[in-house]
Amino acid sequence: DWQQLQGDLERIDRNQYGAYKQLLGSYNHIQPKFTLSIDYVQGDPYASPSRVRAVMPWSETNLPDEYFQSDARKIAVCDFVTRVAADFIRTKHLDQSLGGSGGGWSGPKGGAFNINACGQEVLPRTSALISNNDTIELRFTTTLPAAGRTILGEQAWQILGVNLVELVQKALLHANLDQQKLQQHVLSVERQRGLREQLASHGLIAFVANGSILPRSSGASSRPMDNAVPFQSPKESEVTLKLPNGSTVQGMGIPKGITLLTGGGFHGKSTVLEALELGVYDHVPGDGRELIVTDPTAVKIRAEDGRSVTKTDISPFISNLPGGKDTRSFSTDDASGSTSMASSIQEALEAGCTTLLIDEDSSATNLLVRDQRMQALIKKEPIMPLISKAKALHTQHGVSTIIVVGGLGDWLTVADNVIAMDAYTPHNITTNAAAIVSQYPSVVHQDEKYGSLPLRKFQVNLSGLRSPFAPRKDFINLRPQAKDPVSNPAEAESGIDLSALDQVVEVGQARMIATLLSKVAEQTAMSHLDLSALLKALDGAVGTEMCLPAALGDGELVAVRRFELAAALSRLRGLVVTC
Ligand code: ADP
Ligand code: MG
Known part of the structure; x- marks a missing residue:
């Protein structure tokens, strides 16, 4: 033959x-x-x-x-x-x-x-x-x-x-x-999954093993940095988890609730958060992050002005916009920093996120806090910041927040756990922080209720567009077939910007999102599906944490979580939300 x-x-x-x-x-x-x-x-x-x-x-x-x-x-x-x-x-x-x-x-x-x-x-x-x-x-x-x-x-x-x-x-x-390497690869994945599974029963949302190497060799490379300071948990935060072979590993546990990562500039705060963002995935042996695990439903949230929003309920954060715009069903082609961030939080919750990961560096400050002086000065503020909602979000909906804060001291009043980075080494300063709060009290309004979680029904119509493809990990192309911007307004738009999705790590994942989007379009042209029904309609395999419909013939697709698929869908210009 x-x-x-x-x-x-x-x-x-x-x-x-x-x-x-x-x-x-x-x-x-x-x-x-x-x-x-x-x-x-x-x-x-x-x-x-x-x-x-x-x-x-x-x-x-x-x-x-x-x-x-x-x-x-x-x-x-x-x-x-x-x-x-x-x-x-x-x-x-x-x-x-x-x-x-x-x-x-x-x-x-x-x-x-x-x-x-x-x-x-x-x-x-x-x-x-x-x-x-x-x-x-x-x-x-x-x-x-x-x-x-x-x-x-x-x-x-x-x-x-x-x-x-x-x-x-x-x-x-x-x-x-190489049998030994293969075995290491398999064992390492089992270890990471085993650790991730233990998080919930220990009341944790993340774990960083002692000795982990967090920083990468450069902004352009995801390989480990040489001569980095290895991670060492503060004693107060140290927990012991089991490994599949019966031995144990120690490291810093981050409990459910509200955790602040603080410390001076350039002391390694964002590096810790970035490691936690990718702790939803397993890493290869030798990566340095192969014993860092995070709640698999953790979602990184950023401000992203300019993004498109379609009928998202952002009323927990924003109401009484000028012009009487309804924030229970908020749409815009060009979101501001705060409205984009409010939308992204609500959409992550819609998809089932139970841990929000936020860095002050990449946030809209006015969505995070409003200090006493601004409260006194501006009475007609439509924004209720996250600091006033984070506690209710946790008590009512079980959603935790890990936030990097360098300058917003009001957040100390709502923190359950405060970790300070000092020359890349974490210290648990929760008690000290509480003392500072009583020494310098500030009035931080707390909402009793978080408000509503969105649940949209979608219809995706890609007709008139070429079937989507992803040339880069941060971009999905949706170029129109027709060359007439008047009869086809979608002509003006060229695709979906994924650059704010820090948990998309490979171009194969962007390709997967593009492929799933065309399937969504095929399957929902007539029907109206909410996110869970929509994921179910794609393939039986989607019930698990990753979507990887094996039936797809292409060899260049890599699994994505429902969160990244949902985020891409929510950013689609021309998305039809039917209720
Ligand atoms: P911050 O957010 O506190 O300003 P970053 O996390 O951005 O700080 O880190 C600042 C710099 O320090 C980065 O260049 C990062 O690569 C480096 N860095 C972070 N953690 C370590 C470490 N454990 N060992 C060595 N260098 C580190
Ligand atoms: Mg930073």
Whole structure:
């Protein structure tokens, strides 16, 4: 059967590029046993690349069956083999471009093969999938070779018939994988999930193990910083959690309620918050944050002026806007700092968030506080700041807040837990802070009731738009098909800005959001769904914390949480909310 691939390539050699389409279908390789499935063939050499999958029976890999005994293990194994394949492709490509032996690894647009690149997080990805506990597959893209528009059959054989086999052997066979590293990868993910699961029973929303390395090597790299000061919990905050092997780990526990992260400028406050933001994900061994875990429903909130808002209830924070605008169903094309932040908080709560993560640096101050003098000076203030709502939010709805505060001392009056960063080392100053509050009292109004949580029903209409795609992790493109801005007002808008979503870490997640949005549009064109119903309609798999509909054919998608999908949806210009 593998000879048939060679035969087919010989037959179409020197033909017009379009004849590559004859390869669509599957070919069986015998030793090792796997099936090459050619799912999509590009129309010309510079079109988006062709998509192929190599599907191997699990028994053929010789990997232990215990690796598919839980979702966590399957995710870890698939993430690992994706990294092995990506590294192997990169090395081969580099080797060839340096004049090394063995051709066919470089293509006209860089590597002949491409597999979705991974960052520091271990995530469910469509680049590698275990199905029905009996196969494992790798998905990649490949650029089929041509001279002008003429098929180069022999080179294509080198790529698909020879190099791909080597790649599959390197990435999927037990004998070629670094068993110790693979085991570490799996254990590390199990450890993180185990820690995250213990949070609730200890009354915690986050845990940072002693010895963790929080800062990254630069603003442009998510690798750990060299020579960083390792994290060391204050004694008062230290908790002990269990590891799966029976041993224990100590670190700082952040309890439910309201926690302030404070301290002088440049002492490491934002770095702690950023580590907590990404503690909803598992990290690779060696990352430095692999024992930092956060409530999986924690959502980072920022001010984001200019964003679009559609019929969000922001009345807990804002009422009596000039012009009598109804804030129980607030819409705008161009939100202000405070209205954007109020909307983002309410939308996170709508999606089921139980921990808000906020940094004063990236907030609208007037949504966080209003001091006594401003209360006296401005009587017609439409904003009720978060400081007046955070306690009610916790007691009424069980939602905690972790907030970085450098300058807003009023927040001390509502804090249950105060951590001060001093030269990257945390101190628990809750008692001291209480003393300061009685020494310098201030009147901070507390609302008894938080107010309503929103629950919108959506209809998504993308007609007239090309199906959305994500060229970057912070942007989804929705370019219109038509070229007439008058008959198609959406023409003026080009996409969804995800740059305020700090918990989107890979472009594959943005692609996933784009893919899900087109599915949402398909499935809700006629109906009116609220968020939960909408997620359910997408796929059965969405009930879990991550959405990864395995049925999607693409190998470049990475799981996202419902929160990021909901946030993207809420930012869609032209979203229809029916009630
Ligand atoms: P803040 O928010 O308190 O102003 P940041 O968190 O932005 O401070 O940190 C300031 C700088 O210190 C950053 O460049 C960061 O990378 C660095 N940094 C943070 N934590 C550590 C640490 N544990 N060891 C070494 N450098 C750190
Ligand atoms: Mg900061």
